[in-house]
Amino acid sequence: xxxxxxxxxxxxxxTHDNFELVTVDRPEPGPNEVLIKTLYQSVDPYMRGRMxxxxxxxxxxxxxxxxxxxxxxxxxxxNSSRFESxxxxxxxxxxxxxxxxxxxxxxxxxxxxxxxxxxxxxxxxPGVTAYWGTTDVADPNPGDxxxxxxxxxxxxxxxxxxxxxxxxxxxxxxxxxxxxxWLTEELGFDAAINYKETDDLSGAVDETCPNGVxxxxxxxxxxxxxAVWPRLNVDARVAVCGQIALYNETxxxxxxxxxxxLIETRAKVEGLLVSDYQPRWGEALQRLSQxxxxxxxxxRENVVEGFENAPDAFLGLFEGENIGKQVVKVADx
Ligand code: NDP
Numbered sequence: 568x569x570x571x572x573x574x575x576x577x578x579x580x581x582t583h584d585n586f587e588l589v590t591v592d593r594p595e596p597g598p599n600e601v602l603i604k605t606l607y608q609s610v611d612p613y614m615r616g617r618m619x620x621x622x623x624x625x626x627x628x629x630x631x632x633x634x635x636x637x638x639x640x641x642x643x644x645x646n647s648s649r650f651e652s653x654x655x656x657x658x659x660x661x662x663x664x665x666x667x668x669x670x671x672x673x674x675x676x677x678x679x680x681x682x683x684x685x686x687x688x689x690x691x692x693p694g695v696t697a698y699w700g701t702t703d704v705a706d707p708n709p710g711d712x713x714x715x716x717x718x719x720x721x722x723x724x725x726x727x728x729x730x731x732x733x734x735x736x737x738x739x740x741x742x743x744x745x746x747x748x749w750l751t752e753e754l755g756f757d758a759a760i761n762y763k764e765t766d767d768l769s770g771a772v773d774e775t776c777p778n779g780v781x782x783x784x785x786x787x788x789x790x791x792x793x794a795v796w797p798r799l800n801v802d803a804r805v806a807v808c809g810q811i812a813l814y815n816e817t818x819x820x821x822x823x824x825x826x827x828x829l830i831e832t833r834a835k836v837e838g839l840l841v842s843d844y845q846p847r848w849g850e851a852l853q854r855l856s857q858x859x860x861x862x863x864x865x866x867r868e869n870v871v872e873g874f875e876n877a878p879d880a881f882l883g884l885f886e887g888e889n890i891g892k893q894v895v896k897v898a899d900x
Contacts, residue, residue: 568593570633570663571877577618580815580885585618586634586878594667599647601673603640603656603666608874608895609687610636610881615814624840634662639676639686641900650675657686664874664897680856682868683900688721688892689866690856696808696841697725698851701733704839705782705806709734712776714795717786719746721892722808724754725855726784728864731755735782738775740791742887749890754865763887768794779803787812796825803834815885867891874898 574587596602614634616623628634638660642650647670650656655676660666676686688694700722707713713730717723718739727750730737739750739759750756758775765771772780772794779800785792789812799805813819829836844851858864869889871880874897884893 568663568665569874570661572633573618573628573630575630576620577615577815579817581615581618581882583878583882588875593665596644596646596667599670600667601642601647601650601656601670602644603638603660603668603673604643605638605640605660605664605666605874605897606655606900607639607684607687608636608662608877608897609638609691610877610884610893610895611692612809612811612814612884614881615885624842635659636662637687637692638666639683640666645670649673655683657691662877681859684868684870684894684896685859685866687894688868689725689859689864690852692841693721693892694725694855695844695848695851696839697722697729698855699841699844699847700784700806700808700839701726701729703844704837705730705784705804707733707735707782711735711781712778712800713737713782713784714740714772714776714780715784715786716740716791716795717809717811718750718756718759719743719890720786721889723784723786724750724866724891725864727756728754728858730782730784732858732863738772740787746887746890749867762791769797772798782806784808785810789813793825796823796828799828799832799834801832801834803832805834805836807836807838811885869893871895 572587577585617625617628639657642652642654649670656673657676658673676683707730713735715723715727719741727737736757739756740762742763747759747761750759760771780798781800783795783805785807786809788810877895880895
């Protein structure tokens with residue numbers, strides 16, 4: 568069986584040289600463990616931080632170690648009374664085709680509730696991030712103008728739809744016309760900015776947010792955030808979820824410098840970390856699956872076929888290849 572290991576630490580943009588595909592013995596499940604065949608593997612922007620030898624909210628990987636990822640798989644053998652072979656499970660496991668995992672680390676995935684890959688996206692960590700990030704941190708009110716960056720991604724697409732459900736006016740930023748069309752024509756966003764085709768980002772924010780910005784849900788940082796910042800309204804809320812525009816920078820720009828805006832607006836800026844919501848994970852998933860079933864929340868997945876293409880899928884996040892959640896299909900059921 569195969570697994571991906573961290574071959575070297577990237578400097579700037581990660582490349583294929585940072586990953587090594589190795590063949591190892593198929594693991595034997597120990598007491599209370601199950602053997603899992605990976606069907607889908609997630610690639611997520613925060614993994615870039617784990618490739619770095621620096622302190623962050625996620626532990627760095629060691630060079631030569633197998634990399635970790637959320638996985639959905641099928642139980643092949645079980646030494647636990649909680650699972651039997653044929654069950655579908657998810658957990659924070661490895662970039663690997665077969666995994667022996669402690670039953671306590673796994674959650675059951677019910678295939679009758681929808682495609683099992685959604686446990687990595689809208690009904691998984693990104694969905695929970697969007698749910699609590701929107702309802703607990705950003706807290707949009709009816710009539711508010713909400714701006715979401717990386718709006719066509721896994722987190723952003725759900726944030727925007729939840730903000731619409733709360734009665735706000737929602738504007739997204741995204742990196743292609745296809746994404747802008749998806750946001751405005753299918754997800755109900757009021758406007759969207761293709762930041763890659765816009766020379767004047769500030770002008771685009773002015774135009775799409777004539778009443779200023781009450782809530783900014785930031786997934787990217789960098790120039791998009793710089794353009795939104797001066798348009799913050801009095802009592803605005805900024806939820807800082809991600810800064811992907813800066814993850815590959817070797818020299819992170821100094822800042823933020825425009826803090827006087829916070830004096831003027833008394834705006835609140837708050838970072839959020841999904842792991843803080845562990846005790847309320849189930850509550851978010853229940854609400855999200857109701858919204859998915861009712862059609863109030865739509866989702867898309869960009870499925871990259873083949874375990875050997877997992878690094879490509881990860882690198883694609885930084886090129887904006889994905890509309891919706893980026894997942895790797897590793898094997899058939
Ligand atoms: P996405 O599905 O949104 O994929 C990443 C997207 O980021 C790409 O599709 C791309 O879209 C955009 N992007 C990449 N590079 C840049 C850039 N230089 N400038 C602007 N946009 C860029 O990923 P997720 O939904 O999984 O994550 C979104 C953000 O949320 C990330 O920053 C992630 O780290 C963060 N996050 C934080 C969590 C927390 O607990 N705080 C939990 C989960 C995610 P485009 O075509 O629009 O450029």
